[in-house]
Amino acid sequence: MIRTIGTDELSRINESKGQYFFSESTMHFFRSRISAIAYKKRKNGIKAFFITSEKHVCHFSGTNEPRKYTLRVMNLKTGCVDTVSDFQEYRTLGQARTALKHILGYNL
Numbered sequence: 001m002i003r004t005i006g007t008d009e010l011s012r013i014n015e016s017k018g019q020y021f022f023s024e025s026t027m028h029f030f031r032s033r034i035s036a037i038a039y040k041k042r043k044n045g046i047k048a049f050f051i052t053s054e055k056h057v058c059h060f061s062g063t064n065e066p067r068k069y070t071l072r073v074m075n076l077k078t079g080c081v082d083t084v085s086d087f088q089e090y091r092t093l094g095q096a097r098t099a100l101k102h103i104l105g106y107n108l
Helices: 007-016 024-030 093-104
Strands: 003-006 037-040 047-054 068-075 081-083
Touching: 003 007, 007 037, 007 047, 007 068, 047 093, 068 093
Parallel strands: none
Antiparallel strands: 003 037, 037 047, 047 068, 068 081
């Protein structure tokens, strides 16, 4: 059974373990946004899967890339966040959600 956990809770865990993935400065630097909900495969699962998006803007060249999406997983015991997909692998949120459904084996 799939369980949900709010990304605000992920942020709290991450910070309590001395990590900075969800910090305001990190989010600003990468122009990141995080899905509001993460998903665990089991009630007591230690991994939570979620989607982030990042927008690359180069201040030197003026390049302004479109926002792209990445699948992430966080270990709820250590607070460490890893990338599941390639960084910015998905051009749309729909593509990222489809990939996440495949990983979870569930319709979100």
